[in-house]
Amino acid sequence: MTRPQQTISEKTIERLSVYRRYLKELQKQGKERVYSHELSKLVSGTPAQVRRDLMPVGGNGCSSKGYEVNLLIEEIAKLLDCNDKQNIALIGAGNLGRALLGYLSGSRDNYDIVALFDNDPEKYGRVICGKRCYCIDQLAEKIKEYKITTAILAVPGEAAEATAEILIGTGIKAILNFAPKHITTSSTVFIETLDITKALEKAIYFSRKNT
Amino acid sequence: MTRPQQTISEKTIERLSVYRRYLKELQKQGKERVYSHELSKLVSGTPAQVRRDLMPVGGNGCSSKGYEVNLLIEEIAKLLDCNDKQNIALIGAGNLGRALLGYLSGSRDNYDIVALFDNDPEKYGRVICGKRCYCIDQLAEKIKEYKITTAILAVPGEAAEATAEILIGTGIKAILNFAPKHITTSSTVFIETLDITKALEKAIYFSRKNT
DNA sequence: TAGATTGTTAATCGATTAACAATC
Protein backbone atom coordinates (compact mmCIF):
# COMPACT_ATOMS: atom_id res chain seq x y z
CA MET A 1 0.00 0.00 0.00
CA THR A 2 1.40 3.41 -0.93
CA ARG A 3 1.52 6.09 1.70
CA PRO A 4 0.18 9.49 0.60
CA GLN A 5 3.62 10.94 -0.01
CA GLN A 6 6.44 9.81 2.22
CA THR A 7 9.57 11.48 0.97
CA ILE A 8 11.81 8.90 -0.64
CA SER A 9 15.52 8.90 0.10
CA GLU A 10 18.09 9.74 -2.57
CA LYS A 11 19.59 6.29 -2.28
CA THR A 12 16.24 4.64 -2.92
CA ILE A 13 15.66 6.81 -5.99
CA GLU A 14 19.07 5.84 -7.32
CA ARG A 15 18.37 2.17 -6.82
CA LEU A 16 14.94 2.43 -8.43
CA SER A 17 16.61 3.84 -11.53
CA VAL A 18 18.96 0.87 -11.58
CA TYR A 19 16.21 -1.67 -10.92
CA ARG A 20 14.28 -0.29 -13.84
CA ARG A 21 17.23 -0.72 -16.14
CA TYR A 22 17.55 -4.36 -15.19
CA LEU A 23 13.81 -4.89 -15.36
CA LYS A 24 13.85 -3.66 -18.94
CA GLU A 25 16.50 -6.23 -19.74
CA LEU A 26 14.44 -8.95 -18.13
CA GLN A 27 11.46 -7.70 -20.13
CA LYS A 28 13.43 -8.05 -23.34
CA GLN A 29 14.33 -11.57 -22.33
CA GLY A 30 10.65 -12.30 -22.01
CA LYS A 31 10.64 -12.75 -18.25
CA GLU A 32 7.21 -11.95 -16.82
CA ARG A 33 7.74 -12.12 -13.09
CA VAL A 34 10.68 -11.47 -10.83
CA TYR A 35 11.41 -12.09 -7.15
CA SER A 36 13.06 -9.60 -4.84
CA HIS A 37 15.97 -11.97 -4.38
CA GLU A 38 16.56 -12.14 -8.13
CA LEU A 39 16.57 -8.39 -8.47
CA SER A 40 18.80 -8.03 -5.43
CA LYS A 41 21.40 -10.35 -6.90
CA LEU A 42 21.70 -8.19 -10.01
CA VAL A 43 22.74 -5.19 -7.93
CA SER A 44 24.54 -7.00 -5.09
CA GLY A 45 21.88 -5.89 -2.65
CA THR A 46 19.64 -7.77 -0.25
CA PRO A 47 16.10 -8.94 -0.98
CA ALA A 48 14.87 -6.95 2.01
CA GLN A 49 16.28 -3.77 0.55
CA VAL A 50 14.64 -4.37 -2.81
CA ARG A 51 11.25 -4.91 -1.17
CA ARG A 52 11.71 -1.86 0.98
CA ASP A 53 12.69 0.27 -2.03
CA LEU A 54 9.65 -0.97 -3.92
CA MET A 55 7.19 -0.06 -1.18
CA PRO A 56 6.62 3.53 -2.36
CA VAL A 57 6.16 2.53 -5.98
CA GLY A 58 2.85 0.89 -5.18
CA GLY A 59 2.79 -2.66 -3.99
CA ASN A 60 2.08 -4.86 -6.95
CA GLY A 61 4.17 -7.61 -5.47
CA CYS A 62 2.41 -10.86 -4.89
CA SER A 63 3.34 -13.36 -2.19
CA SER A 64 5.04 -16.41 -3.64
CA LYS A 65 4.73 -15.05 -7.15
CA GLY A 66 6.96 -12.00 -6.95
CA TYR A 67 6.54 -8.86 -9.03
CA GLU A 68 5.13 -8.47 -12.50
CA VAL A 69 7.96 -7.12 -14.64
CA ASN A 70 5.84 -5.00 -16.99
CA LEU A 71 3.77 -3.51 -14.23
CA LEU A 72 6.79 -2.76 -12.07
CA ILE A 73 8.50 -0.90 -14.91
CA GLU A 74 5.36 1.14 -15.42
CA GLU A 75 5.03 1.99 -11.76
CA ILE A 76 8.67 2.99 -11.41
CA ALA A 77 8.26 5.16 -14.50
CA LYS A 78 5.25 6.86 -12.93
CA LEU A 79 7.30 7.65 -9.88
CA LEU A 80 10.58 8.65 -11.54
CA ASP A 81 9.35 10.30 -14.73
CA CYS A 82 5.77 11.24 -13.93
CA ASN A 83 5.06 9.81 -17.39
CA ASP A 84 6.48 12.98 -18.73
CA LYS A 85 9.33 13.41 -21.17
CA GLN A 86 11.77 15.83 -19.59
CA ASN A 87 13.66 18.42 -21.61
CA ILE A 88 17.30 18.68 -20.67
CA ALA A 89 19.92 21.32 -21.46
CA LEU A 90 23.58 20.52 -21.84
CA ILE A 91 25.93 23.37 -20.94
CA GLY A 92 29.40 23.03 -22.41
CA ALA A 93 30.00 21.52 -25.84
CA GLY A 94 33.64 20.57 -25.28
CA ASN A 95 34.99 17.03 -25.34
CA LEU A 96 33.17 15.89 -22.24
CA GLY A 97 29.93 17.63 -23.21
CA ARG A 98 29.88 16.07 -26.65
CA ALA A 99 30.71 12.64 -25.25
CA LEU A 100 27.84 12.96 -22.79
CA LEU A 101 25.57 14.03 -25.60
CA GLY A 102 26.39 10.91 -27.57
CA TYR A 103 26.07 8.79 -24.48
CA LEU A 104 22.70 10.15 -23.46
CA SER A 105 21.12 10.44 -26.89
CA GLY A 106 19.26 7.67 -28.55
CA SER A 107 16.58 5.41 -27.24
CA ARG A 108 15.66 7.25 -24.09
CA ASP A 109 11.97 7.74 -23.75
CA ASN A 110 11.89 9.65 -20.50
CA TYR A 111 14.22 12.52 -21.26
CA ASP A 112 15.75 14.32 -24.18
CA ILE A 113 18.62 16.74 -24.52
CA VAL A 114 16.97 19.51 -26.50
CA ALA A 115 19.60 22.25 -26.51
CA LEU A 116 23.33 22.81 -26.07
CA PHE A 117 25.01 25.93 -24.83
CA ASP A 118 28.56 27.17 -25.13
CA ASN A 119 30.35 30.50 -25.01
CA ASP A 120 32.67 29.68 -27.88
CA PRO A 121 31.53 31.42 -31.12
CA GLU A 122 33.04 28.49 -33.01
CA LYS A 123 30.39 26.31 -31.43
CA TYR A 124 27.21 28.24 -30.92
CA GLY A 125 25.00 28.75 -33.92
CA ARG A 126 26.00 25.31 -35.17
CA VAL A 127 24.27 21.97 -34.90
CA ILE A 128 26.36 19.46 -32.97
CA CYS A 129 25.45 15.76 -32.97
CA GLY A 130 22.02 16.73 -34.20
CA LYS A 131 21.35 19.33 -31.51
CA ARG A 132 21.42 23.08 -31.90
CA CYS A 133 24.06 24.87 -29.86
CA TYR A 134 23.19 28.30 -28.47
CA CYS A 135 25.26 31.01 -26.88
CA ILE A 136 25.29 31.00 -23.09
CA ASP A 137 23.65 34.44 -23.25
CA GLN A 138 20.48 32.79 -24.51
CA LEU A 139 20.26 30.44 -21.56
CA ALA A 140 17.33 32.08 -19.80
CA GLU A 141 15.38 32.61 -23.00
CA LYS A 142 15.80 29.07 -24.34
CA ILE A 143 15.24 27.36 -21.01
CA LYS A 144 11.87 29.04 -20.87
CA GLU A 145 11.10 28.33 -24.51
CA TYR A 146 11.90 24.61 -24.23
CA LYS A 147 10.49 24.26 -20.72
CA ILE A 148 13.78 22.83 -19.49
CA THR A 149 13.90 21.84 -15.83
CA THR A 150 17.21 20.02 -15.58
CA ALA A 151 20.65 20.99 -16.87
CA ILE A 152 23.85 19.04 -17.31
CA LEU A 153 26.88 21.16 -16.51
CA ALA A 154 29.96 20.09 -18.44
CA VAL A 155 32.05 23.24 -18.47
CA PRO A 156 35.68 23.59 -17.29
CA GLY A 157 36.17 23.86 -13.53
CA GLU A 158 37.01 27.57 -13.66
CA ALA A 159 33.69 28.37 -15.33
CA ALA A 160 31.52 26.06 -13.24
CA GLU A 161 30.51 28.37 -10.43
CA ALA A 162 29.68 31.34 -12.61
CA THR A 163 27.74 29.20 -15.06
CA ALA A 164 25.87 27.47 -12.25
CA GLU A 165 24.86 30.86 -10.90
CA ILE A 166 23.43 31.90 -14.25
CA LEU A 167 21.60 28.58 -14.49
CA ILE A 168 20.11 28.92 -11.04
CA GLY A 169 19.04 32.43 -11.94
CA THR A 170 16.97 31.07 -14.80
CA GLY A 171 14.90 29.08 -12.32
CA ILE A 172 16.19 25.69 -13.34
CA LYS A 173 15.19 22.97 -10.89
CA ALA A 174 18.10 20.52 -10.97
CA ILE A 175 21.72 20.42 -12.12
CA LEU A 176 23.89 17.43 -12.87
CA ASN A 177 27.39 18.80 -12.43
CA PHE A 178 30.50 17.24 -13.96
CA ALA A 179 32.89 20.00 -12.97
CA PRO A 180 35.17 19.25 -10.03
CA LYS A 181 33.62 22.05 -8.00
CA HIS A 182 31.22 22.05 -5.14
CA ILE A 183 28.40 24.40 -6.01
CA THR A 184 27.00 26.41 -3.16
CA THR A 185 23.59 27.99 -3.37
CA SER A 186 20.91 29.29 -1.09
CA SER A 187 18.18 28.26 -3.52
CA THR A 188 16.36 24.94 -3.55
CA VAL A 189 17.86 23.67 -6.83
CA PHE A 190 18.85 20.06 -6.56
CA ILE A 191 22.53 19.67 -7.40
CA GLU A 192 24.18 16.34 -8.06
CA THR A 193 27.90 16.34 -8.70
CA LEU A 194 29.62 13.48 -10.49
CA ASP A 195 33.21 14.06 -9.52
CA ILE A 196 35.40 12.01 -11.83
CA THR A 197 38.69 12.90 -10.20
CA LYS A 198 37.37 12.08 -6.76
CA ALA A 199 36.15 8.70 -7.98
CA LEU A 200 39.49 7.94 -9.62
CA GLU A 201 41.51 8.93 -6.56
CA LYS A 202 39.25 6.77 -4.46
CA ALA A 203 39.79 3.80 -6.78
CA ILE A 204 43.53 4.37 -6.68
CA TYR A 205 43.51 4.46 -2.89
CA PHE A 206 41.59 1.23 -2.59
CA SER A 207 43.67 -0.46 -5.29
CA ARG A 208 46.40 -0.48 -2.68
CA LYS A 209 44.25 -1.66 0.20
CA ASN A 210 43.08 -4.88 -1.44
CA THR A 211 45.56 -7.62 -0.59
CA MET B 1 47.73 11.05 16.89
CA THR B 2 47.39 8.51 14.10
CA ARG B 3 46.27 5.03 15.03
CA PRO B 4 48.38 2.21 13.55
CA GLN B 5 45.97 1.49 10.74
CA GLN B 6 42.29 2.03 11.34
CA THR B 7 40.51 1.35 8.10
CA ILE B 8 39.19 4.57 6.68
CA SER B 9 35.68 4.73 5.27
CA GLU B 10 35.05 5.28 1.56
CA LYS B 11 33.24 8.51 2.32
CA THR B 12 36.20 9.86 4.23
CA ILE B 13 38.57 8.97 1.40
CA GLU B 14 36.29 10.79 -1.04
CA ARG B 15 36.21 13.87 1.11
CA LEU B 16 39.97 13.84 1.60
CA SER B 17 40.34 13.92 -2.16
CA VAL B 18 38.07 16.94 -2.30
CA TYR B 19 39.73 18.69 0.61
CA ARG B 20 43.07 18.31 -1.10
CA ARG B 21 41.76 19.93 -4.24
CA TYR B 22 40.57 22.95 -2.30
CA LEU B 23 43.73 23.06 -0.23
CA LYS B 24 45.75 23.30 -3.43
CA GLU B 25 43.65 26.27 -4.46
CA LEU B 26 44.22 27.93 -1.11
CA GLN B 27 47.91 27.19 -1.51
CA LYS B 28 47.95 28.97 -4.88
CA GLN B 29 46.22 31.91 -3.24
CA GLY B 30 49.08 32.05 -0.76
CA LYS B 31 47.02 31.04 2.28
CA GLU B 32 49.24 29.37 4.87
CA ARG B 33 46.78 28.15 7.47
CA VAL B 34 43.19 27.02 7.37
CA TYR B 35 40.56 26.26 10.02
CA SER B 36 38.24 23.29 9.95
CA HIS B 37 35.28 25.65 9.65
CA GLU B 38 36.75 27.28 6.56
CA LEU B 39 37.37 23.98 4.85
CA SER B 40 33.91 22.73 5.82
CA LYS B 41 32.25 25.74 4.23
CA LEU B 42 33.88 24.98 0.88
CA VAL B 43 32.26 21.56 0.77
CA SER B 44 29.03 22.33 2.65
CA GLY B 45 30.10 20.08 5.48
CA THR B 46 30.49 20.61 9.19
CA PRO B 47 33.71 21.56 10.98
CA ALA B 48 33.38 18.44 13.13
CA GLN B 49 33.34 16.25 10.06
CA VAL B 50 36.43 17.89 8.62
CA ARG B 51 38.33 17.37 11.87
CA ARG B 52 37.17 13.79 12.08
CA ASP B 53 38.19 13.12 8.45
CA LEU B 54 41.61 14.63 9.12
CA MET B 55 42.33 12.46 12.15
CA PRO B 56 43.82 9.56 10.19
CA VAL B 57 46.07 11.79 8.06
CA GLY B 58 48.23 12.60 11.04
CA GLY B 59 47.32 15.40 13.39
CA ASN B 60 49.12 18.48 12.33
CA GLY B 61 46.27 20.69 13.40
CA CYS B 62 47.06 23.22 16.02
CA SER B 63 44.57 24.59 18.55
CA SER B 64 43.53 28.13 17.71
CA LYS B 65 45.83 28.19 14.70
CA GLY B 66 44.19 25.60 12.47
CA TYR B 67 46.02 23.47 9.94
CA GLU B 68 49.09 24.28 7.90
CA VAL B 69 48.00 24.17 4.27
CA ASN B 70 51.26 22.88 2.79
CA LEU B 71 51.72 20.22 5.42
CA LEU B 72 48.12 19.06 5.15
CA ILE B 73 48.41 18.64 1.38
CA GLU B 74 51.56 16.59 1.88
CA GLU B 75 50.00 14.38 4.53
CA ILE B 76 46.87 13.75 2.47
CA ALA B 77 49.09 12.88 -0.49
CA LYS B 78 50.99 10.39 1.66
CA LEU B 79 47.73 8.73 2.58
CA LEU B 80 45.99 8.81 -0.81
CA ASP B 81 48.90 8.38 -3.20
CA CYS B 82 51.60 6.80 -1.05
CA ASN B 83 53.84 9.35 -2.76
CA ASP B 84 53.74 7.10 -5.74
CA LYS B 85 52.68 7.97 -9.27
CA GLN B 86 50.07 5.43 -10.28
CA ASN B 87 49.87 4.03 -13.80
CA ILE B 88 46.33 3.87 -15.13
CA ALA B 89 44.84 2.03 -18.10
CA LEU B 90 41.89 3.35 -20.05
CA ILE B 91 39.77 0.67 -21.69
CA GLY B 92 37.59 1.96 -24.50
CA ALA B 93 38.74 4.72 -26.84
CA GLY B 94 35.28 5.81 -27.98
CA ASN B 95 33.76 9.23 -27.39
CA LEU B 96 33.53 8.88 -23.64
CA GLY B 97 36.96 7.28 -23.32
CA ARG B 98 38.65 10.00 -25.32
CA ALA B 99 36.83 12.71 -23.38
CA LEU B 100 37.96 11.16 -20.12
CA LEU B 101 41.49 10.97 -21.46
CA GLY B 102 41.48 14.69 -22.20
CA TYR B 103 39.85 15.42 -18.88
CA LEU B 104 42.32 13.38 -16.82
CA SER B 105 45.50 14.23 -18.69
CA GLY B 106 47.61 17.24 -17.93
CA SER B 107 48.90 18.48 -14.66
CA ARG B 108 48.21 15.46 -12.49
CA ASP B 109 51.20 14.49 -10.45
CA ASN B 110 49.77 11.48 -8.68
CA TYR B 111 48.54 9.38 -11.59
CA ASP B 112 49.02 9.02 -15.30
CA ILE B 113 47.05 7.27 -18.00
CA VAL B 114 49.80 5.28 -19.67
CA ALA B 115 47.91 3.09 -22.11
CA LEU B 116 44.61 2.86 -23.99
CA PHE B 117 42.90 -0.31 -25.12
CA ASP B 118 40.20 -0.90 -27.71
CA ASN B 119 39.02 -3.79 -29.83
CA ASP B 120 38.51 -1.67 -32.94
CA PRO B 121 41.38 -2.16 -35.44
CA GLU B 122 40.77 1.42 -36.55
CA LYS B 123 41.91 2.50 -33.12
CA TYR B 124 44.54 0.17 -31.77
CA GLY B 125 48.04 0.60 -33.07
CA ARG B 126 47.48 4.34 -33.25
CA VAL B 127 48.42 7.09 -30.83
CA ILE B 128 45.34 8.92 -29.53
CA CYS B 129 45.69 12.18 -27.62
CA GLY B 130 49.33 11.35 -27.10
CA LYS B 131 48.77 7.87 -25.71
CA ARG B 132 49.35 4.60 -27.46
CA CYS B 133 46.26 2.49 -28.02
CA TYR B 134 46.63 -1.29 -27.79
CA CYS B 135 44.35 -4.14 -28.72
CA ILE B 136 42.30 -5.57 -25.88
CA ASP B 137 44.16 -8.86 -26.44
CA GLN B 138 47.30 -7.23 -25.11
CA LEU B 139 45.67 -6.21 -21.85
CA ALA B 140 47.37 -8.74 -19.59
CA GLU B 141 50.75 -8.24 -21.19
CA LYS B 142 50.72 -4.45 -21.08
CA ILE B 143 49.23 -4.22 -17.61
CA LYS B 144 52.18 -6.20 -16.33
CA GLU B 145 54.65 -4.25 -18.44
CA TYR B 146 53.42 -0.85 -17.24
CA LYS B 147 52.72 -2.01 -13.68
CA ILE B 148 49.13 -0.80 -13.94
CA THR B 149 46.99 -1.27 -10.85
CA THR B 150 43.86 0.68 -11.74
CA ALA B 151 41.77 0.70 -14.91
CA ILE B 152 39.10 3.02 -16.19
CA LEU B 153 36.39 1.12 -17.99
CA ALA B 154 34.69 3.21 -20.68
CA VAL B 155 33.29 0.57 -23.01
CA PRO B 156 29.66 0.21 -24.16
CA GLY B 157 27.30 -1.43 -21.68
CA GLU B 158 27.09 -4.67 -23.64
CA ALA B 159 30.85 -5.13 -23.46
CA ALA B 160 31.29 -4.08 -19.85
CA GLU B 161 30.91 -7.38 -18.06
CA ALA B 162 33.10 -9.38 -20.42
CA THR B 163 35.80 -6.70 -20.42
CA ALA B 164 35.68 -6.42 -16.64
CA GLU B 165 36.20 -10.13 -16.37
CA ILE B 166 39.28 -9.99 -18.55
CA LEU B 167 40.56 -7.08 -16.50
CA ILE B 168 40.03 -8.86 -13.23
CA GLY B 169 41.79 -11.88 -14.69
CA THR B 170 44.92 -9.79 -15.24
CA GLY B 171 45.10 -9.15 -11.51
CA ILE B 172 44.16 -5.48 -11.65
CA LYS B 173 43.41 -4.04 -8.22
CA ALA B 174 40.73 -1.43 -8.90
CA ILE B 175 38.29 -0.48 -11.65
CA LEU B 176 36.53 2.80 -12.24
CA ASN B 177 33.53 1.79 -14.28
CA PHE B 178 31.52 4.17 -16.49
CA ALA B 179 29.29 1.54 -18.06
CA PRO B 180 25.74 1.35 -16.73
CA LYS B 181 26.28 -2.15 -15.46
CA HIS B 182 26.79 -3.52 -12.03
CA ILE B 183 29.90 -5.66 -12.09
CA THR B 184 29.79 -8.76 -9.94
CA THR B 185 32.92 -10.53 -8.90
CA SER B 186 34.12 -12.90 -6.26
CA SER B 187 37.57 -11.36 -6.26
CA THR B 188 38.74 -8.52 -4.05
CA VAL B 189 39.09 -5.92 -6.83
CA PHE B 190 37.70 -2.59 -5.78
CA ILE B 191 35.03 -1.49 -8.22
CA GLU B 192 33.61 2.01 -8.31
CA THR B 193 30.82 2.68 -10.78
CA LEU B 194 30.01 6.19 -11.96
CA ASP B 195 26.54 5.70 -13.34
CA ILE B 196 25.69 8.71 -15.47
CA THR B 197 22.15 7.66 -16.33
CA LYS B 198 21.36 6.93 -12.72
CA ALA B 199 22.63 10.37 -11.71
CA LEU B 200 20.59 12.06 -14.43
CA GLU B 201 17.40 10.23 -13.56
CA LYS B 202 17.92 11.15 -9.94
CA ALA B 203 18.38 14.81 -10.85
CA ILE B 204 15.24 14.68 -12.99
CA TYR B 205 13.26 13.15 -10.14
CA PHE B 206 14.34 15.80 -7.66
CA SER B 207 13.83 18.59 -10.16
CA ARG B 208 10.14 17.94 -9.63
CA LYS B 209 10.29 17.69 -5.86
CA ASN B 210 11.76 21.14 -5.26
CA THR B 211 8.94 23.64 -4.84
C1' DT C 1 -2.18 -28.05 2.47
C1' DA C 2 2.89 -26.90 2.70
C1' DG C 3 6.34 -23.93 0.98
C1' DA C 4 7.73 -19.66 -0.49
C1' DT C 5 7.52 -14.78 -0.85
C1' DT C 6 5.68 -10.35 0.22
C1' DG C 7 4.98 -5.90 3.12
C1' DT C 8 6.26 -3.93 7.15
C1' DT C 9 7.93 -3.29 11.82
C1' DA C 10 11.78 -3.86 15.00
C1' DA C 11 16.81 -4.41 15.62
C1' DT C 12 21.28 -3.39 14.00
C1' DC C 13 24.75 -1.05 11.96
C1' DG C 14 27.43 2.85 10.39
C1' DA C 15 27.99 7.61 9.61
C1' DT C 16 27.29 12.33 11.16
C1' DT C 17 26.98 15.72 14.64
C1' DA C 18 27.38 17.55 19.33
C1' DA C 19 30.01 18.31 23.20
C1' DC C 20 33.94 19.27 25.78
C1' DA C 21 38.57 18.85 27.91
C1' DA C 22 43.13 20.00 26.30
C1' DT C 23 45.84 23.34 24.10
C1' DC C 24 47.64 27.20 21.67
Next chain:
DNA sequence: TAGATTGTTAATCGATTAACAATC
Protein backbone atom coordinates in the same frame (compact mmCIF):
# COMPACT_ATOMS: atom_id res chain seq x y z
C1' DT D 1 45.07 35.65 30.58
C1' DA D 2 40.81 35.08 27.65
C1' DG D 3 39.15 33.38 23.38
C1' DA D 4 39.23 30.18 19.91
C1' DT D 5 40.15 25.85 17.86
C1' DT D 6 41.67 21.19 17.94
C1' DG D 7 41.23 15.91 18.80
C1' DT D 8 38.22 12.67 20.41
C1' DT D 9 34.46 10.49 22.82
C1' DA D 10 29.45 10.24 23.42
C1' DA D 11 24.85 11.13 21.43
C1' DT D 12 22.05 11.30 17.44
C1' DC D 13 20.50 10.35 13.17
C1' DG D 14 19.51 7.68 9.07
C1' DA D 15 20.02 3.69 6.36
C1' DT D 16 20.36 -1.32 6.08
C1' DT D 17 19.15 -5.79 7.56
C1' DA D 18 16.53 -9.21 10.20
C1' DA D 19 12.36 -11.08 11.44
C1' DC D 20 7.81 -12.50 10.96
C1' DA D 21 2.73 -12.39 10.27
C1' DA D 22 -0.12 -12.30 6.21
C1' DT D 23 -0.82 -14.24 1.82
C1' DC D 24 -0.59 -16.60 -2.46
